[in-house]
Amino acid sequence: GDSVTQMEGPVTLSEEAFLTINCTYTATGYPSLFWYVQYPGEGLQLLLKATKADDKGSNKGFEATYRKETTSFHLEKGSVQVSDSAVYFCALRQNTGNQFYFGTGTSLTVIP
Amino acid sequence: DTGVSQNPRHKITKRGQNVTFRCDPISEHNRLYWYRQTLGQGPEFLTYFQNEAQLEKSRLLSDRFSAERPKGSFSTLEIQRTEQGDSAMYLCASSQFGDPSPLHFGNGTRLTVT
Numbered sequence: 644g645d646s647v648t649q650m651e652g653p654v655t656l657s658e659e660a661f662l663t664i665n666c667t668y669t670a671t672g673y674p675s676l677f678w679y680v681q682y683p684g685e686g687l688q689l690l691l692k693a694t695k696a697d698d699k700g701s702n703k704g705f706e707a708t709y710r711k712e713t714t715s716f717h718l719e720k721g722s723v724q725v726s727d728s729a730v731y732f733c734a735l736r737q738n739t740g741n742q743f744y745f746g747t748g749t750s751l752t753v754i755p
Numbered sequence: 756d757t758g759v760s761q762n763p764r765h766k767i768t769k770r771g772q773n774v775t776f777r778c779d780p781i782s783e784h785n786r787l788y789w790y791r792q793t794l795g796q797g798p799e800f801l802t803y804f805q806n807e808a809q810l811e812k813s814r815l816l817s818d819r820f821s822a823e824r825p826k827g828s829f830s831t832l833e834i835q836r837t838e839q840g841d842s843a844m845y846l847c848a849s850s851q852f853g854d855p856s857p858l859h860f861g862n863g864t865r866l867t868v869t
Binding site: 647677679685686687688689692732734741742743744745746747748 | 759786788795796797798799800803805810811846848857858859860861862863
């Protein structure tokens with residue numbers, strides 16, 4: 644079945660460091676891919692999305708490129724801030740279905 | 756856009772009791788989802804509505820769980836005869852019709868079964 648695998652955390656970085664959170668997926672066909680972020684005490688929010696191969700989603704300095712050849716959608720940011728401390732979830736949705744499948748989440752802590 | 760609203764925020768109940776949660780989606784969204792999230796895990800799909808029709812239900816969902824969306828607006832999730840294993844965060848999300856419309860989540864209802 645469809646699934647998403649994320650790198651395990653927690654991840655701790657110093658401010659202005661480069662961030663990569665790995666995400667790979669297993670799915671038939673051509674799913675849409677998403678990154679959601681959950682800040683402390685808040686609900687999940689959409690961070691970015693990509694709907695087809697080679698699409699790049701971007702928002703708030705974060706980027707992720709849909710790589711069908713490697714079934715990956717890694718999240719990157721060039722210079723993290725303390726305010727980026729949160730849990731990040733990779734997710735997929737089949738265009739022929741209704742369910743979203745989420746990874747287990749990666750906790751990021753950015754220290755000043 | 757007032758966002759997805761869930762009530763209550765927290766619920767503590769004794770094992771064996773019934774509980775009901777409410778979700779008010781974004782008004783123009785006709786898709787509504789219930790998810791469950793436990794500590795250290797991602798959201799796990801429970802059920803999905805399109806308007807008032809419940810179109811999908813997780814095969815992992817116990818018969819003790821039931822959800823309704825009677826007028827295609829708000830939804831309720833009821834858990835009967837709660838068990839300690841039901842303790843989790845219950846998340847509601849909504850989206851517009853169309854692909855791939857992303858999910859908009861509420862802040863969740865945290866259930867603790869003692």
